[in-house]
Amino acid sequence: MCHDCVAGGAASGASRRSFARFLAAGAGLTVLAACTPEAPVAVAPSSPAPVPTVTSDYTSPSAAAVESTTAAAEPPAQAPVPPSAAASLPGQFSLTDPASPWVVVNKHRPLQPADYAPADLVQPNVQLAVSGEAALLNSTTAAAAEAMFAAAARDGVVMTLASGYRSYGTQVATYNGYVAARGQADADTASARPGYSEHQTGWAFDIGDGGGACGFQPCFADQPAAVWVKANGHRFGFVVRYPWWLHPITGYYYEPWHLRYIGVEAATDMANRGISTLEEYFGVEAAPGYAGN
Incomplete structure (x- = not known):
């Protein structure tokens, strides 16, 4: 468990504790995430109802952490955005082609074709915490990741590639x-x-902190790798895809470890405009749940 590893002062601690409380109250102590790389072991029908469990990636907040919370966090205000803020950029890319750096994939927008596989998967020259297909990215994302990891290292921050490409077959088994x-x-x-x-596009990956603390947990937001990439990722074309309190738009709770490549121009434009989600930036509908459900 990592409910007591939050750093960064009283204000930061209160917000993280509030996040733990929110998860517990609204999601039955299950961390909602887009990034689970490994399927859990099935529970037999005769087994008692399981307590919140840890997958290979995520740790749910403990009951003690939930009971110790006292304040409710308010979601940050989002500045109004035009139907497509990206329309001001000189280069335009497809929002539906999975080979495009601007493809928007969410619970309303599946990949076409569903079993898409990038043709240019490579293993980036960065510190890896995984092997096999999870260590792969498409070639453009890999080059940008190498530059970003190197810049972070020059600033004294070590990060790892914790989960990269995930094939359609792997997702079938996981789900x-x-x-x-x-x-x-x-x-x-x-x-x-x-x-x-x-993850199936090769445009996204998860990071870990070089010290290994708070991997795939809400408290990861306060680790050096997460703090650095939130401030600097746009310089290399990356955004934090599932930001704080914007799950009604993205469909997923805060994932400070999940980075998405969209190109330096677009990522920098998003940062400069204060726009936090791809849905808002590219002018597509919010996707809090799967369409038709």
């Missing part, structure tokens, strides 16, 4: 494992459906 263990409703919050994950 089906969640359905078998917890039912579809819970699976739809804990694991992206096959064909609905940015």
Whole structure:
């Protein structure tokens, strides 16, 4: 558990504790995430209802952490944005082609085709915390990641590639494992459906901190790697894809470890305008849940 590893002062601690309380109250102590790379073990029908569990990636806040919270955090105000703020940029890319750096993948916008696989997967020359397909990115994202990791290292910050590409077949196994263990409703919050994950595009990956603290937990937001990348990622074309308190737009709770490449121009423009989500920036509808459900 990592409920007591928040750093950065009283204000930061209160906000993180409030986040833990929010998760517990609104999601039954399940961290809602887009990035689960490994299917859990199914629970037999005769087994008692399981307590909140830890997957290979995520740790749910403990009951003690929830009970110790006292303040409710307010979501940050989002500045109004035009139907497509990106229209002001000179270069335009497809929002539907999975080979495009601007493709928007969410619970309303599956990949087409659903079993898409990048043709240019490579292993970036960065510090890895994984192997196999999870260590791969498309070639453009890999080059940008190498430059970003090197810049962070020059600033004394060590980060790791914690989860990269995820094939359609891997997502099928992951999602089906969640359905078998917890039912579809819970699976739809804990694991992206096959064909609905940015990891399948090669444009997205998860980072870890070089010290290994708070991996895939809310307190990761206060670790050096997360703090550095939030402030500097746009210089290399990356955005934090699932920002704080914007799950009604993105469909996923805060994931300070999940980075998405959209190009330096677009990422910098988003930062300068104070726009936090791709849905708002590219003028597409919010996707809090799967369409039709």
